[in-house]
Amino acid sequence: MSREQLTVAELSEGELLARIFPRLNKPLNQPLNAGGSLLLGPGDDAAVVAAPDGRTLISIDTQTQDQDFRLEWNNGYRTTGYDVGWKSAAQNLSDINAMGGTALSLVVSLTMPPGTPVEWVEDFADGLTAGIAGLGAAECSVAGGDLGRGRELAVTVAIVGTMHGLPAVLRSGARPSDCLALAGTVGRAAAGLALLESEVPLAGLTTVQRAIMDSQCRPNPPLAAGPQGAAAGATAMMDVSDGLLRDGSRLAAASGVILDLDPVALKSLAVPLEAASALLGTDPMDWVLGGGEDHGLLATFPATVQLPSGFTAIGSVHAVAEGQHSGVRIAGMPADTVGWDHFAD
Amino acid sequence: MSREQLTVAELSEGELLARIFPRLNKPLNQPLNAGGSLLLGPGDDAAVVAAPDGRTLISIDTQTQDQDFRLEWNNGYRTTGYDVGWKSAAQNLSDINAMGGTALSLVVSLTMPPGTPVEWVEDFADGLTAGIAGLGAAECSVAGGDLGRGRELAVTVAIVGTMHGLPAVLRSGARPSDCLALAGTVGRAAAGLALLESEVPLAGLTTVQRAIMDSQCRPNPPLAAGPQGAAAGATAMMDVSDGLLRDGSRLAAASGVILDLDPVALKSLAVPLEAASALLGTDPMDWVLGGGEDHGLLATFPATVQLPSGFTAIGSVHAVAEGQHSGVRIAGMPADTVGWDHFAD
Structure with a gap:
């Protein structure tokens, strides 16, 4: 045998x-x-x-x-x-x-x-x-x-x-005026999943497309960022496993705040996905906002703190005004009114 | 609905x-x-x-x-x-x-x-x-x-x-002249399994038989015995999840010793199973030696130690003589020569 x-x-x-x-x-x-x-x-x-x-x-x-x-x-x-x-x-x-x-x-x-x-x-x-x-x-x-x-x-x-002696960083600690930051990638594993499920045969992928596909099979979470974020005084952290909008909504709800995403930052997150989106005719922003499984790290820091290595600012934290609910906004607009409501929880 | x-x-x-x-x-x-x-x-x-x-x-x-x-x-x-x-x-x-x-x-x-x-x-x-x-x-x-x-x-x-400060009690610490002891039951969950798999309908079981059957569905491991055994100086411990012979053989191999089971003690372990064995026409000793899932606790103690509450002596620990292997014996005879070899690992 x-x-x-x-x-x-x-x-x-x-x-x-x-x-x-x-x-x-x-x-x-x-x-x-x-x-x-x-x-x-x-x-x-x-x-x-x-x-x-x-x-x-x-x-x-x-x-x-x-x-x-x-x-x-x-x-x-x-x-x-x-x-x-x-x-x-x-x-x-x-x-x-x-x-x-x-x-x-x-x-x-x-x-x-x-x-x-x-x-x-x-x-x-x-x-x-x-x-x-x-x-x-x-x-x-x-x-x-x-x-x-x-x-x-x-x-x-x-x-x-x-925790090596530090307090654990919960989802509930984000405060108004904090900076919202991301470490690692978002949308890459979702783009990889789309490639795996597509009609484009494996042999037809470029090296860059194949690397995106591999991100679904062997994700690369930013493991240095968690302890560095905690040491730098992150007020809240969670990993993005169900997508930026859904997980962001959870962090916002736990903290009782609004997370406002910066459209320019979102667009720059979409750029590395274009090799896949062009092939499949998809809007890469769907992956950026809805894709999980990269296990990137979403965190909030006091505005006075210099972001630790690996983190990029992608938005800001705001108080919930009277008549509003906690949640995620994009440039001040509720995320579910700007075309991505199919990702809502 | x-x-x-x-x-x-x-x-x-x-x-x-x-x-x-x-x-x-x-x-x-x-x-x-x-x-x-x-x-x-x-x-x-x-x-x-x-x-x-x-x-x-x-x-x-x-x-x-x-x-x-x-x-x-x-x-x-x-x-x-x-x-x-x-x-x-x-x-x-x-x-x-x-x-x-x-x-x-x-x-x-x-x-x-x-x-x-x-x-x-x-x-x-x-x-x-x-x-x-x-x-x-x-x-x-x-x-x-x-x-x-x-x-x-x-x-x-x-x-x-x-461990609340005590050393963990491993499988490998049994020493010749130690006493072999058991806390909790053996064979009861196996007898319960036999009842569940039998043709005797549920409604036909006596209260005692039903309690034996329930031991398969909701086992009752002796949780006080572990910490008490450790505090009393147990040299080795493991839970019996695959049967006294199989798990005993593992403890014997890890410790490099022979465990000798006392037939009188084994018989007394079989007595509480007779309500099921009589009904099904089974030898209850098969359940005592081969039955797991009660999660009874098998332990060895120095002979000088008084067994903690909940433990009963069921045998003794012996050195492996030249030409012998570590393993389980019953009254000095290799267990696999006395009719229970179908439980061997």
Whole structure:
């Protein structure tokens, strides 16, 4: 039997784990877990992770086949285990980043149909560790996990992190006159999704278009920005996972403010998407305002603060006047009156 | 439309969360989170949990429909959302217990087909919190979660806990001449599974048989025993989730020892299962040696230590003689030669 045909049904859980463990926590681009936060790793009933300031940030996220990714896309691309591993790491690392924290460790539960190739699982483990290392989460280790069977592939990652002594940055702290800023990209993963779902075959994409497509499969959240934002005094932060308008509305509601987006800044966010929008005949502003999954970081800072490296001003925070509701505006106009209401929550 | 027919597809995520949040962290049998370990609860990108001694225990477990539970059983019983919530809590609380720790908080990811009744989800949330309270995990809160769609129901819980300053009790610390002890039950959940899968209709069960069946749906791990075992100086601990022989073999291998089970003690563990074994014509010893999911606690203690409350001696620990392998024996005989080899790993 060729190696490609070996499926998880043919291995015991112990045999499968023996193929996965060596792929976790090994040095890739840089040493993982350089901070030594993993006090007890996989293999016992639970792992032990250091919590240096006596608090632990925790979050959980699931990706399910055909809901969060397709195994095969309309344009012919096949999602690899590496992609799913990378994206699982990125999504969860972003949640810690969005609090201003640093990820210390994650645990992963992988549910698979019995016919899943073992190679896919090995590739998943490689993508998970490559995502951690490649995104710069040098203090993060893989602490353990759970393997199980199901009718569809599903990956759940839970992640813990530390604030290194700083207060966590909530969604609720934005104040009138604050500057609204963004780190990382928006709309790029949505443009990538549009390419994956398009009739344009994979082989027909330019290098730039292919890189946009890859942003959907292996997103690149700005992990340095969270702790830098917290240290610089960000008043509110969240990651943009459902789109600038929807997530912005949530931050505005939690803080009881209005976020006013600057149209010039929005236009400059759309420029890098033009290679995809020109091909597909789409308005790139739809992706900028409605696209999630880049896991860019939306933050507010007091106007007196110099924005930390990686952040760009994209608007400002205003008080809710009498008769108004909290929400997102574009150049002072309610966002849902300027053509993007199909993104409303 | 009657309330029974409302499905999750008819509610937005925000509307569904609004029905779930009030059911979490409310007092049930006793106040949840009495220790105040949840510093920031659900609603932001991550939660913040206290880690009083600067370390965090972490574990993750998934339950998938038709793998870990059936929605409808052969005997007519229908698994409720409450059952699945309770069992999710029990399984994960047990992992922290098995290290000797105390659970502080959990996060939950629920994947559901669109046709899932909203009432099932509310019932799940109630079962989760009732499990936490009913099992005595008074310091444990629900810190957050994730909702998603899939073709089958799946629940993943990740849990964090504290050792309250004590060292974590690993599987690898058992030493020759230690006493082998058990807290909680074994075989009861397996007997319950046999009842659920039997042809004996639900209505035909006695109260005692029904209670055994319920142990499969809503297990009762001995959560006080873990921290008490750690405080008393347990050398090794693990929870019995795959059966006394399989899990015992893992502890024996990790410690490099032989665990010798006492046949008299095993027989007394079988007695409470006779109401089910007599009905089904089964040897209850199969359940005692092979049954998991009660999440009883297997532990070793120095022979000089008085066993803490809740633990019963069931055997002893021996060195591996030349030519032997680590493993489980019964009255000195390799367990796989005395009729239970179909449970071997």
